[in-house]
Amino acid sequence: MMAALIFAVSVVTLLMFFVSYCRSLTAASSRYEISKEVRDVTGIHAFASGADFTRVMQLLQLCPERPEDRLGLRAVVYYYEILSLFEKTLARLTPSIQLWAEQERAGCANFAVVTLDRRIAFSREILAQQGEL
Amino acid sequence: MPGPLALAVWYVGIVLEIAFVVCSIARKSFFRYIFLNAYFLLGLGSDAGRYFFLSKFGQASDQYRYAYFYTDALLTLALYLALISLYSCVFGELRFNKYVRFGAVVLLLGTALFSYAVVVQSEQKLATRFAYELSQNLYFVGLVMTYILWGAVLKLRETRTRVVQFILSLGLYFSAYAACYALANLSSQYSVVNYMSAAIGCLLPLAWTVTMLRHSEESRLEPARLLAVAR
Numbered sequence: 001m002m003a004a005l006i007f008a009v010s011v012v013t014l015l016m017f018f019v020s021y022c023r024s025l026t027a028a029s030s031r032y033e034i035s036k037e038v039r040d041v042t043g044i045h046a047f048a049s050g051a052d053f054t055r056v057m058q059l060l061q062l063c064p065e066r067p068e069d070r071l072g073l074r075a076v077v078y079y080y081e082i083l084s085l086f087e088k089t090l091a092r093l094t095p096s097i098q099l100w101a102e103q104e105r106a107g108c109a110n111f112a113v114v115t116l117d118r119r120i121a122f123s124r125e126i127l128a129q130q131g132e133l
Numbered sequence: 134m135p136g137p138l139a140l141a142v143w144y145v146g147i148v149l150e151i152a153f154v155v156c157s158i159a160r161k162s163f164f165r166y167i168f169l170n171a172y173f174l175l176g177l178g179s180d181a182g183r184y185f186f187l188s189k190f191g192q193a194s195d196q197y198r199y200a201y202f203y204t205d206a207l208l209t210l211a212l213y214l215a216l217i218s219l220y221s222c223v224f225g226e227l228r229f230n231k232y233v234r235f236g237a238v239v240l241l242l243g244t245a246l247f248s249y250a251v252v253v254q255s256e257q258k259l260a261t262r263f264a265y266e267l268s269q270n271l272y273f274v275g276l277v278m279t280y281i282l283w284g285a286v287l288k289l290r291e292t293r294t295r296v297v298q299f300i301l302s303l304g305l306y307f308s309a310y311a312a313c314y315a316l317a318n319l320s321s322q323y324s325v326v327n328y329m330s331a332a333i334g335c336l337l338p339l340a341w342t343v344t345m346l347r348h349s350e351e352s353r354l355e356p357a358r359l360l361a362v363a364r
Contacts, residue, residue, distance in 0.1 A: 003319050006269060006315040007312055009311075027355060028294055
């Protein structure tokens with residue numbers, strides 16, 4: 001009985017901490033001003049929408065990885081997938097929840113855009129270093 | 134000896150623990166987060182101890198089981214200390230900081246003494262289901278303490294990105310471990326828990342290392358953005 005109770009409470013808090021952790025990752029990128037180059041490449045001029053996420057992820061795969069991005073990006077991908085599933089199922093019942101899920105997905109897309117910007121800058125640095133050699 | 138997958142996960146965990154300590158030295162934050170670093174250094178020591186018992190007596194031996202669960206309990210207590218240091222960070226500027234620290238230390242000592250008394254009385258059962266129950270309870274206490282701290286972070290509008298992400302990662306870690314051990318107590322699939330717990334063990338050093346790498350001490354967050362539902 002006690003084990004079942006601890007299991008249920010732990011799963012709920014796990015989910016809550018996971019959502020907050022992902023929000024802390026996406027929130028950190030909300031103030032970042034993306035470069036003109038990334039705006040041109042992605043076609044996103046103001047703020048990304050949830051639907052942009054998949055396209056930006058495809059662009060991300062074309063750039064060399066930065067090790068410090070890996071965990072954050074993985075967590076946000078899982079978060080985006082959970083949100084997408086949530087939006088297609090439970091969120092349909094209430095428009096306000098659907099709006100919240102869409103805002104969260106947009107935050108994930110914005111995080112991916114910022115990561116893309118950083119990766120492009122990182123690739124530039126590598127190329128510049130190779131040029132110096 | 135454990136299988137290649139379990140060994141690989143173990144080695145990854147060791148590398149990540151070293152990575153966090155190296156990163157905090159490189160970022161000149163070693164002494165600022167001394168208890169977090171001390172936890173990983175103790176973790177490296179316990180890894181060495183466990184490896185010694187594993188190679189000398191084998192995985193199925195009582196010696197290895199005792200070494201595993203005793204070091205696990207010690208590491209959990211060390212993690213409580215790291216958690217208390219995060220409490221101190223969050224409440225650092227408030228007048229009742231010393232009471233918070235005192236309360237946390239009393240809770241820590243109480244948990245340690247209670248666990249010790251229980252272990253001494255049930256020593257012969259340490260290699261059985263009892264060890265899982267003890268770990269489950271220790272992690273659950275950690276989870277409750279982290280949850281209270283998280284509530285304080287939101288209430289006090291803590292903005293330091295590093296502190297916020299350290300606490301959230303710790304919450305994830307304690308929740309995952311408590312759920313994992315509770316699952317082991319519900320069913321008897323212990324081997325699954327062994328793999329899961331090793332993998333979960335890698336998450337904390339990984340998340341903390343990433344936080345240390347990505348964010349400087351000056352990075353700030355808007356606390357309102359962290360709530361699951363906007364106020």
